[in-house]
Amino acid sequence: MxxxxxxxxxxxxxxxxxxxxxxxxxxxxxxxxxxxxxxxxxxxxxxxxxxxxxxxxxxxxxxxxxxxxxxxxxxxxxxEQTKPIYVAVAGSFSKKSNADKRVSFLKKNKIEAIVVKKVINSKTYYRVQAGAFSSKSKVEKMIKKLKNNGIKDAFFLTEKPLHINGITLGSSFDQLVNKFGKPTKTEDDNNTSSLYYKNEGAGVRVTINPDNASIEQLQVYPEFLKTTSVPTEKNKILQAYGNPNEVKIVSCYESATCEQIIYQFNKNQLTVQIDRDGKTVQYLDLRKMK
Structure with a gap:
């Protein structure tokens, strides 16, 4: 410590x-x-x-x-961490088998693509993603290339890296404190620090990578924060982050079940757990995908 x-x-x-x-x-x-x-x-x-x-x-x-x-x-x-990223989409399908066929077709034409699952209004769709670019001109070139290969429904989306209150994996501890405010108390355990803002629970738990001093995992509990900029309800999460990649029902406490809303982007994963009331955010967890 x-x-x-x-x-x-x-x-x-x-x-x-x-x-x-x-x-x-x-x-x-x-x-x-x-x-x-x-x-x-x-x-x-x-x-x-x-x-x-x-x-x-x-x-x-x-x-x-x-x-x-x-x-x-x-x-x-x-x-730099929260600059927009442009995602090339080569079609969206209700059946995964159709999305897989589109990926195979693109790979035959030497265009790398993957299938990304999205949950929209409780329905699952399979999006074919043909690259993510930091430059708008590059994604426009990819869209043109896709259309030249017969993908007439190709388009691009603008997305931001996964974050909590503007803090991404790779941000610094100093940036975190500037966004969430100075805690009233801090408890340290090896490379993990718990930041207290109000009541008895830790509002933020952050793990620092000792090799480069960057944030490698971030957990946030809105109930124990002073800032109001972190979504506290399910509908606000959906407004802030859009359609998730996956929704799961999990056991939480006292034999109750809770909902997890999961976002995955650029090898990072944001998990938001909703309380058993179906609307209150218990916590947000941002980490590298396994």
């Missing part, structure tokens, strides 16, 4: 000094900048300089007004 506390102190200090942490593939994930306000600066001028909205600046810095003063420090958050 002491080792983890010292580790997190080093992480936070390093971020404050403007250092950049890297994944094994060399991609930066904790690129938040800390700037000092100069005379004449305004939130509007800073937002234009760093291509970020005034609202996001205020949220990340917990500002109640647009007033800032010279000498004040502001966080300029990095939104």
């Amino acid at each position: 002491k080792k983890f506390k010292r580790f997190m102190q080093v992480v936070l200090c390093t971020v404050l000094m403007g250092s950049v942490f890297l994944f094994g593939n060399g991609r930066a994930f904790a690129e938040d900048q800390y700037i000092t306000i100069k005379k004449g600066d305004t939130l509007f001028s800073i937002s234009k300089k760093y291509n970020i909205s005034v609202e996001d600046l205020k949220e990340y810095n917990q500002l109640n007004s647009n007033k800032i003063i010279a000498g004040q420090t502001l966080i300029i958050p990095d939104f």
